[in-house]
Amino acid sequence: MIRPVHNVIAGCLAALAGMLAFGGSASATDVQHVRSPGGIAAWLVQERSLPIVTIRFAFDGGSAQEPMGKEGTAGLLAAMLDQGAGSLSGAAYQKRMETLAARVSFDSDRDFFFGSFETLTVNLGKSSELLKLAVNSPTLEPAALERTRAQFLARASLEAGDSNKLANAQWMAQSFPGHAYSRALSGTPDSIKAVTRDDLAAYRTRILAKRTLRVAAVGDIDADTLGKVLDDIFGDLPAEPQLATVADVAPVAVPKPVVVKFEGPQSVAIFGRQGVARSHPDHMAALVVTQILGGGTSEARLVQEVREKRGLAYWVYALLYNFKHASVLIGGVASPNEEVAKSLDLIRNEFKRLAEKGPSQQEVDSAKSFLIGSYVLNLDSNAKIAEQMLRSQLQGLGPDFIAQRKAGLERVTRADVIRVARSLLATEDLSVAIAGQPTSLSP
Amino acid sequence: MPEAVKASGGALAVLGVAVVLLAGQPTWSQTQPQRRASEFSLANGMQVVVVPDRRAPVVTHVVWYRVGGADNIAGQSGLAHFLEHLMFKSTARLKTGELSNVVARLGGRDNAVTTHDATYYFQRLPKEHLQTAMTMEADRMRNLKLVDQEVATERQVVIQERRSVVDSKPLAILDELISASLYLNHPYRIPVIGWGPEIPKLSRELALEFYNRFYAPNNAILIVAGDVTEGEVRKLAQDTFGRVRPLVGLVRPPRPVEPPQLAARRVELRDPRAGTLSMQRFYIAPSYKTAEPGEAEAIDVLVTILGDGPTSRLYQQLVEERSVAANAGASYSGVALDGGTINVYAVAGDGVTQGALEQGIDAVLGQFIKEGPSQEELEQAKSSLIASYIYTADNQASLAQRYGANLVIGRTIADIEERPERLGRVSAADVKKAAAKYLNLQSSVTGFLIPTADANAAAAGEKRGEARR
Numbered sequence: 001m002i003r004p005v006h007n008v009i010a011g012c013l014a015a016l017a018g019m020l021a022f023g024g025s026a027s028a029t030d031v032q033h034v035r036s037p038g039g040i041a042a043w044l045v046q047e048r049s050l051p052i053v054t055i056r057f058a059f060d061g062g063s064a065q066e067p068m069g070k071e072g073t074a075g076l077l078a079a080m081l082d083q084g085a086g087s088l089s090g091a092a093y094q095k096r097m098e099t100l101a102a103r104v105s106f107d108s109d110r111d112f113f114f115g116s117f118e119t120l121t122v123n124l125g126k127s128s129e130l131l132k133l134a135v136n137s138p139t140l141e142p143a144a145l146e147r148t149r150a151q152f153l154a155r156a157s158l159e160a161g162d163s164n165k166l167a168n169a170q171w172m173a174q175s176f177p178g179h180a181y182s183r184a185l186s187g188t189p190d191s192i193k194a195v196t197r198d199d200l201a202a203y204r205t206r207i208l209a210k211r212t213l214r215v216a217a218v219g220d221i222d223a224d225t226l227g228k229v230l231d232d233i234f235g236d237l238p239a240e241p242q243l244a245t246v247a248d249v250a251p252v253a254v255p256k257p258v259v260v261k262f263e264g265p266q267s268v269a270i271f272g273r274q275g276v277a278r279s280h281p282d283h284m285a286a287l288v289v290t291q292i293l294g295g296g297t298s299e300a301r302l303v304q305e306v307r308e309k310r311g312l313a314y315w316v317y318a319l320l321y322n323f324k325h326a327s328v329l330i331g332g333v334a335s336p337n338e339e340v341a342k343s344l345d346l347i348r349n350e351f352k353r354l355a356e357k358g359p360s361q362q363e364v365d366s367a368k369s370f371l372i373g374s375y376v377l378n379l380d381s382n383a384k385i386a387e388q389m390l391r392s393q394l395q396g397l398g399p400d401f402i403a404q405r406k407a408g409l410e411r412v413t414r415a416d417v418i419r420v421a422r423s424l425l426a427t428e429d430l431s432v433a434i435a436g437q438p439t440s441l442s443p
Numbered sequence: 444m445p446e447a448v449k450a451s452g453g454a455l456a457v458l459g460v461a462v463v464l465l466a467g468q469p470t471w472s473q474t475q476p477q478r479r480a481s482e483f484s485l486a487n488g489m490q491v492v493v494v495p496d497r498r499a500p501v502v503t504h505v506v507w508y509r510v511g512g513a514d515n516i517a518g519q520s521g522l523a524h525f526l527e528h529l530m531f532k533s534t535a536r537l538k539t540g541e542l543s544n545v546v547a548r549l550g551g552r553d554n555a556v557t558t559h560d561a562t563y564y565f566q567r568l569p570k571e572h573l574q575t576a577m578t579m580e581a582d583r584m585r586n587l588k589l590v591d592q593e594v595a596t597e598r599q600v601v602i603q604e605r606r607s608v609v610d611s612k613p614l615a616i617l618d619e620l621i622s623a624s625l626y627l628n629h630p631y632r633i634p635v636i637g638w639g640p641e642i643p644k645l646s647r648e649l650a651l652e653f654y655n656r657f658y659a660p661n662n663a664i665l666i667v668a669g670d671v672t673e674g675e676v677r678k679l680a681q682d683t684f685g686r687v688r689p690l691v692g693l694v695r696p697p698r699p700v701e702p703p704q705l706a707a708r709r710v711e712l713r714d715p716r717a718g719t720l721s722m723q724r725f726y727i728a729p730s731y732k733t734a735e736p737g738e739a740e741a742i743d744v745l746v747t748i749l750g751d752g753p754t755s756r757l758y759q760q761l762v763e764e765r766s767v768a769a770n771a772g773a774s775y776s777g778v779a780l781d782g783g784t785i786n787v788y789a790v791a792g793d794g795v796t797q798g799a800l801e802q803g804i805d806a807v808l809g810q811f812i813k814e815g816p817s818q819e820e821l822e823q824a825k826s827s828l829i830a831s832y833i834y835t836a837d838n839q840a841s842l843a844q845r846y847g848a849n850l851v852i853g854r855t856i857a858d859i860e861e862r863p864e865r866l867g868r869v870s871a872a873d874v875k876k877a878a879a880k881y882l883n884l885q886s887s888v889t890g891f892l893i894p895t896a897d898a899n900a901a902a903a904g905e906k907r908g909e910a911r912r
Contacts, residue, residue, distance in 0.1 A: 002528050002555045049498055094754045098823055101830030147762055150769040154719040154790050161716030163611055263715055266606045297547040298540045311599025314607050334607050366548045373550015377567050380499040381837045
């Protein structure tokens with residue numbers, strides 16, 4: 001493959017892939033705002049060309065809501081909800097899902113607890129019954145918990161051998177000391193072992209509640225039917241969640257690179273600093289800055305300097321990422337142990353060059369047209385449209401998010417980009433975490 | 444089991460397949476599958492396939508070449524993949540990187556992939572820019588120039604790519620070692636990215652020679668999926684690719700042939716980064732290209748029953764009932780020119796030894812070979828495979844991929860689109876027969892990834908220490 005697919009953005013940033021770009025063709029979707037008879041709000045795009053209904057939903061929650069020492073609770077619960085519910089054993093639940101060709105699954109990131117549902121239209125009634133069971137009455141069977149725990153432990157030990165995951169985790173740990181974001185996203189072996197069935201049940205009761213529920217639906221379904229289905233699935237949940245307060249936080253600057261020793265010929269370096277909040281008026285300009293610096297195209301400056309001109313890496317990137325309570329500019333590179341210091345020098349130099357001299361008009365135009373134009377590629381399947389609609393709701397955007405993004409990006413001028421680059425690309429507080437055995441790191 | 448019948452009836456009905464319910468069992472009657480894709484050829488021999496998908500104003504434009512990593516000659520491993528990277532350098536009309544930059548500015552994304560059997564280049568972009576993509580892709584089909592300095596730099600990039608995607612990942616290393624043992628003679632034994640010591644020897648001259656020999660319209664397939672009509676694509680293709688001269692005398696050299704396999708092989712990789720003990724077994728199997736009619740479909744049903752998800756036999760017996768494994772499953776890699784593989788894998792449960800893990804797997808497979816599937820398992824597996832055929836159509840890139848990957852190994856649109864009916868015809872006897880024939884240790888490699896416990900613990904301790912600064 002000529003260019004890495006950006007699943008290299010591991011761990012905390014995994015959800016980002018489709019979110020770099022906003023704007024795009026409003027004709028791609030016609031978002032309806034639906035409210036069920038029971039008062040559950042949802043965004044709907046009707047799409048009749050495939051006999052499929054796709055629903056994505058989320059609750060405020062995520063790993064940030066896990067009790068101290070019980071990291072991994074949200075992930076374990078997500079994995080447990082489809083392993084037995086109501087009167088169905090785990091095997092019976094899975095079998096029924098298979099019989100109906102339905103797909104029910106759950107997931108968690110740092111800030112949210114997600115659900116995903118796909119069904120053939122002909123089986124909508126029976127499939128949604130399954131989802132209702134998982135949401136409302138999972139059995140959390142002890143034997144299933146032990147099996148799932150074993151899988152999580154196996155995964156944790158595998159991740160201990162993944163330099164990209166290690167470097168990302170280290171960067172989060174050093175940048176957010178004392179904050180929930182510093183903790184291991186999917187738990188440590190010790191915390192995974194500490195989670196009990198009661199912890200899962202308590203987390204579910206606290207988090208799965210109507211007030212923070214967001215729903216996006218796409219497919220072969222009309223508003224009335226969707227409303228009824230949603231009331232049926234979610235109507236019995238408590239109205240209010242019980243959420244712990246999570247403070248807004250800025251990444252701490254760590255002056256010296258922190259090295260996690262890792263065997264192998266390459267070092268993975270993750271670098272980052274304070275980003276720009278989504279609600280900030282400069283957010284769109286910051287997206288353009290980051291695109292010019294390290295977006296996923298070969299034109300990006302970091303790609304040009306580190307890879308194209310010098311062959312020092314197969315992948316290098318920088319991007320803007322917004323957690324619910326923090327905004328970061330973060331990037332990464334994988335280079336030979338002997339050359340990673342050189343790569344980092346080049347990267348710092350590109351930060352400086354872009355901050356001090358600004359981009360050319362052509363770079364600005366090019367980045368804007370990529371960000372605007374490529375958004376339609378995030379909207380070309382039911383699953384992707386549902387994902388974008390859900391993400392937009394979680395970010396507090398309106399159903400006209402496509403048009404708003406496009407207009408916002410179009411308004412960005414070269415002067416905006418120069419101004420924002422100056423503050424966004426300061427290198428004094430750039431923190432670096434490295435997994436590998438780097439040589440000759442500058443002090 | 445009335446529900447299974449209803450579900451498969453539902454799934455199939457939406458595909459336009461006639462299903463007659465007879466005495467509670469689905470029966471396959473006269474079937475009239477819906478045709479989706481259409482095809483034609485250009486005068487220069489280039490095959491063109493159009494796959495309509497009108498839900499968004501987007502197209503996926505892909506050119507597949509019938510040449511891949513298994514066509515490299517000995518000592519030049521990685522050459523096909525290296526050339527794939529170099530295809531993004533300058534041509535008579537395009538500057539280095541220009542194709543990707545133009546696509547990005549138009550709001551598109553592009554990339555390329557090399558497999559053992561094929562190399563393909565794709566762009567996904569707003570439909571009004573299809574012509575631009577086709578013009579540039581046609582240009583680099585014959586007009587590539589290569590500059591020494593750029594070739595040297597890109598070689599470094601590929602060396603780093605190998606380190607990132609193979610050398611840093613114990614499972615990827617084990618996978619390479621297993622393939623190298625599984626094939627005694629066929630070049631599927633050689634990694635597409637190339638062996639570490641051979642990549643530095645790949646030169647501009649070798650790349651150009653390979654390019655001049657294999658990159659031509661009469662060795663390529665164009666796939667356009669998206670919001671376009673056959674007529675539009677035909678006109679654009681004639682104006683772009685249609686102007687590229689075919690290569691006279693283009694022949695794909697025959698590949699080394701795999702001799703009969705007579706002995707089971709084993710590979711053990713010890714690695715401090717391994718984490719957990721796991722087992723991977725690969726069996727030689729036919730592919731959709733080499734199998735007898737219906738045989739590859741039977742293998743798909745077989746691995747679905749054995750190892751697709753939590754209801755599968757391997758998972759149920761090894762993970763749920765016996766706690767021998769933390770995870771277990773099976774898969775079939777069947778879209779390949781010269782043969783496929785069946786993969787059976789398991790991650791060991793806590794404290795479970797290599798021997799116990801392997802015995803556990805062998806017990807599940809042995810029982811299946813002896814008894815075959817139940818009628819319920821058979822119908823359920825067929826229904827799942829058909830449903831996944833439908834779900835794949837939701838993703839335009841996957842849809843285009845389905846056509847390209849099959850057509851490039853010489854299958855037809857009918858082969859692809861008749862998949863639901865062909866799966867429907869698989870019988871319990873077919874599955875049992877495929878299991879007995881292909882789950883044969885004599886033509887297999889069993890691989891273990893073994894964590895070296897001490898080094899691992901030491902490294903982990905060190906990590907924690909250093910992380911505290």
